[in-house]
Amino acid sequence: MSDKVIYAAILGAGTVGLGTYKLCEAMSDEIKHKTGATLVIKKVLVRNLSKKREGIPDEILTDKWEDIINDKDISIVVELMGGIHPAKDYVLEALKAGRQVVTANKDLIAEYGEEVGNAANKAGADLQFEAAVAGAIPIIRPLKQSMTGNHITEIMGIVNGTTNYILTKMTESGMDYKEALAKATELGYAEADPTADVEGYDAGRKIAIMASIAFNSRVTFADVYTEGITKISADDIKYAKEFGYVIKLLGVAKNTEDGIEVKVHPMLIPNNHPLANVNDAFNAVFVHGKAMDDAMFMGRGAGQMPTASAVVGDIIDVCRNIVHDSCGRIGCCCYKNLEVKDITDTKSKFFLRLEVADKQGVLANIASVLGNSGVSIAQVVQKSGKDGVAELVIITAEVLEKNFNDAMAVFKGLSAVKNIAGVIRVY
């Protein structure tokens, strides 16, 4: 075995930074066998030097980026700070200085993937980010390697653990959204400000990254239509169950003949679909490729050690590239320039819950409004009303979203429609 030593620096000693350091230490012997080199974490960048970092020796801590970027020994920069600033600058500087970069930063890759990807390509450097999407689940590398012989037409994923936990709780116990969110906050699954999770922004970043890789065409977070779970009610979940569905927050990306569709929204999926049984904080990504047909990847989407597992997988891959002098062997590969469609130009099936006047002729009226907008009804259930209000639960056939929106606009002006209580897309 060679006595080559590869030095790395970790930026950030938060949960994932600390987990990554510990895992590199614990797997040190294995890494040597697997890569032919000894990996040494030479420096760890922190904001506050006086804070104790359990398990990391004080002497390798630094609060100066210069100590890292100017250290010629360091070949790998592992960015685990998160956020755009200063992470983006550090990553770009590292690449320009000939360093290899591993990052778990989904914000950075989803928003500035083109800039950092080009910088890596230009430098002939590795830029690896398996941990940026779906934590421990191998999905970036399978998309770039194992499944790359496919024309991939669809990716669909439960890629946010917080919302999956909330929806699972609502489904299992009949809790309403607020109660389930409170439970998630109490258990640490939801942050104090849960906006990025519950509004689908976090999932939107991840689906943008996956779509870019799968379709070889740049998709940024700004391209993603996002709709969160804050309006999902216990009633929606109850009726969905009656129809044989569960509600999940999904990131969906499709590569169609007239452009890319990319969106995050709650969706009714049939009980027997593999994604329907992915519960609690688990993540899963479903991929359809022309040759491979359907595949699904499931695992822990977050957490200290699962995320560190993905980061260390990347670090080991970079070490192998350094040993074989093949850094940059799989670069950014968005060589197509496909259009991203507007959400209103895409087609969906809808679950529609209406509170309507409980009198004769209303159902016919509703059906005719839908029909006039080109919306066909696949299933309908009328619930006995009280106080003169009945509840209609409709599942439509596939329809252009703009046509569906037209019908909703008409409903808003109809006195017979008291309330559009729920609108959720259906798989």
Add this chain to the structure above:
Amino acid sequence: MSDKVIYAAILGAGTVGLGTYKLCEAMSDEIKHKTGATLVIKKVLVRNLSKKREGIPDEILTDKWEDIINDKDISIVVELMGGIHPAKDYVLEALKAGRQVVTANKDLIAEYGEEVGNAANKAGADLQFEAAVAGAIPIIRPLKQSMTGNHITEIMGIVNGTTNYILTKMTESGMDYKEALAKATELGYAEADPTADVEGYDAGRKIAIMASIAFNSRVTFADVYTEGITKISADDIKYAKEFGYVIKLLGVAKNTEDGIEVKVHPMLIPNNHPLANVNDAFNAVFVHGKAMDDAMFMGRGAGQMPTASAVVGDIIDVCRNIVHDSCGRIGCCCYKNLEVKDITDTKSKFFLRLEVADKQGVLANIASVLGNSGVSIAQVVQKSGKDGVAELVIITAEVLEKNFNDAMAVFKGLSAVKNIAGVIRVY
């Protein structure tokens, strides 16, 4: 873009060989973009030159291995003949001659993995075999790369589509084994001689390969305990269902402190386990790693294009290595020499179905035999008998297999026990 051309040869133009050729042609442009080189399939080795191969030009067909091994242009040999002879010789010759090898041959890797792996390491060549296990599902590469920062403790997989189809049919329709096998044969899911599938040999080869990679210690097919599904009855499935389980044929490999356990057998798994809903011809592999926790990979385990998808993923990876002069960057890595435990030294829970004399004291008698052998009962149901015979269905606590076998030996000598009707392990 470079004008580099990489020449490959495919050995075998059967289902997978033909699919691979077609996929390479269809993805030719994509491959150029992704690897920086043009891939050309220069020759295809067939046994019978006069047979028409739809889609493959006659002029690249050859029935002479010499035409390939002596052609210095050819850098990649894609072995899709299957079986040991002459595939093994061709693979070894190709590696010795400095060629890169891609193969889908599970028999070869499971039985001669050490020999061909060493030959590849010695030559500094690629030996890639993603398609040898679970068809289109990326599992070899994730184990070698993405999850390699983990101490992997367990792999459990539904890796044989034929038996999964048969068990799914039996579960869904109450068919007995023979009927379901006939259906599978009729639909082409089972071969004329189904032995390798229904006896668990095929799954055994796949679990041997996965265990070797996950545990970094050579496990061959000969190390695997195999038990097939031929004895599973409609009654077993019915009672399993009553207890909340489904029966699946599983390959199971565990990395324990006192050695590796590796086996293939039918198993009762709880309805809510992710593997329980993997039905029909789908495959799935469940992996537990210390850092990553649980993960599962699901997809098509066989079929022309799904298997070709995995082969072409490997070919593209080899092309990237050729372009970056980094062939052999991930070699065979069985650097440990862990012991494989005998099945009798492993622990399992058992589902046990006994036909016993329908008279007082028999249950006590059975319980005491089990107790004397150290087998604790977790659940028991007694079914009303007819003709003086009652049925006992027992689920045991975890027990050393040799202790369980002792109890079975005692039962065989007991007049009260008319028949040991079913013995199946439980997750």
